[in-house]
Amino acid sequence: MQTRITVATTGPGLYEITDEAMAFVREAGVETGLLTLFVRHTSCSLLIQENADPDVRRDLDAFFRRLAPRSDDPSMRWVVHTTEGPDDMPAHIRAMLTGVSLSIPVLDGAMRLGTWQGIYVAEHRNRPHRREIALHFLGSIG
Amino acid sequence: MQTRITVATTGPGLYEITDEAMAFVREAGVETGLLTLFVRHTSCSLLIQENADPDVRRDLDAFFRRLAPRSDDPSMRWVVHTTEGPDDMPAHIRAMLTGVSLSIPVLDGAMRLGTWQGIYVAEHRNRPHRREIALHFLGSIG
Amino acid sequence: MQTRITVATTGPGLYEITDEAMAFVREAGVETGLLTLFVRHTSCSLLIQENADPDVRRDLDAFFRRLAPRSDDPSMRWVVHTTEGPDDMPAHIRAMLTGVSLSIPVLDGAMRLGTWQGIYVAEHRNRPHRREIALHFLGSIG
Numbered sequence: 001m002q003t004r005i006t007v008a009t010t011g012p013g014l015y016e017i018t019d020e021a022m023a024f025v026r027e028a029g030v031e032t033g034l035l036t037l038f039v040r041h042t043s044c045s046l047l048i049q050e051n052a053d054p055d056v057r058r059d060l061d062a063f064f065r066r067l068a069p070r071s072d073d074p075s076m077r078w079v080v081h082t083t084e085g086p087d088d089m090p091a092h093i094r095a096m097l098t099g100v101s102l103s104i105p106v107l108d109g110a111m112r113l114g115t116w117q118g119i120y121v122a123e124h125r126n127r128p129h130r131r132e133i134a135l136h137f138l139g140s141i142g
Numbered sequence: 143m144q145t146r147i148t149v150a151t152t153g154p155g156l157y158e159i160t161d162e163a164m165a166f167v168r169e170a171g172v173e174t175g176l177l178t179l180f181v182r183h184t185s186c187s188l189l190i191q192e193n194a195d196p197d198v199r200r201d202l203d204a205f206f207r208r209l210a211p212r213s214d215d216p217s218m219r220w221v222v223h224t225t226e227g228p229d230d231m232p233a234h235i236r237a238m239l240t241g242v243s244l245s246i247p248v249l250d251g252a253m254r255l256g257t258w259q260g261i262y263v264a265e266h267r268n269r270p271h272r273r274e275i276a277l278h279f280l281g282s283i284g
Numbered sequence: 285m286q287t288r289i290t291v292a293t294t295g296p297g298l299y300e301i302t303d304e305a306m307a308f309v310r311e312a313g314v315e316t317g318l319l320t321l322f323v324r325h326t327s328c329s330l331l332i333q334e335n336a337d338p339d340v341r342r343d344l345d346a347f348f349r350r351l352a353p354r355s356d357d358p359s360m361r362w363v364v365h366t367t368e369g370p371d372d373m374p375a376h377i378r379a380m381l382t383g384v385s386l387s388i389p390v391l392d393g394a395m396r397l398g399t400w401q402g403i404y405v406a407e408h409r410n411r412p413h414r415r416e417i418a419l420h421f422l423g424s425i426g
Contacts, residue, residue: 002391032144036318038388039398040397040399041400042334042400047238047241048184048242050184058222059221059223060235063235066220067351078343080342081339092334092343092344093343093344097381098241099241100386100401101387102242103180103245105178114181114183114184114274115182116183117242138422190384191376191380192327195367198365201377202376202377202380240380240381240383241383244384247286254322258325259324259325259384280422281422
């Protein structure tokens, strides 16, 4: 049981897709099994983080801007891959550190997320992008 | 086939759960398939690392304390989310970098871990917590 | 449906295994399901990154050399685990940040990788190693 969703991003930050994942689980009538999310790009990523205080997402993004700044920042003078713009190589670095797939157990028709967990596409590039995420369920269908 | 385990943590560090995962595989009588572990929190994480020398785990923890120190550290003055204490935002950062799910193939009733691989809950907060991990097996049962 | 592949590495860098994974999917005759890759070591890791410009892989490797240098670097004087050489503890750190497993949906006999996505073993140690990766498919077989 597979589908895909597309997220329009408008610059670096976390874009929540928890509702879209829930809708897939509900509409597919899945009962118990494993939901996999997979993002088909190399300069954005997927992660599960706190969905309560928006400051958490802002700080996570600020952390990445410090850990891997734009390649025109003096601290990044070692970067070779600059042809796609100064935001491209740090985007690959940030994506490498967070990853492209998530595995979430489903029980009795519901993802087993914790109370404060939300699912996010982490966009690392500056310009608007359309990001494609494959959703895949394996298990029993009611 | 699902269960959950709870781990009582008492401050930052790696807490091994390899035995608990093995017990689930054995007691469920699973044969061949995929074991998924999923931690239902946003300030701790799951990882697989060396189970031989305890110094490795100590150094991994020390690395995180340097990469993302407490938010009352001068280098972290940019942090906005401080309401839950100076150890909260670095905990979210560290959890984001290590992730909340693990996928481990199972063959002939045994997880295909390497010789030196152990499964750990990485606790990133200071106070004691009870951490809940969902274990999920998909495959054939003997 | 499981197999394993072995990759001979000759020092730090990204070693592509996309073709090997494709061969497994093709030869096993799988149709739709989930492919899991799992590396059975603690000083190398698995990741999906850009397969077009080799400079991206070179820069990713350079980033890791700066984030977690050899333990004989002055900035790493805090490292305790040095018995296996100055490249060992940074290898564990880099492996922790990238992870040991990947989950890739398969549809109509093909992995749903994006256009620019390649699958890589990230080697973090200096000496040559033989790295073992478990490949596991769960789903329907044509």
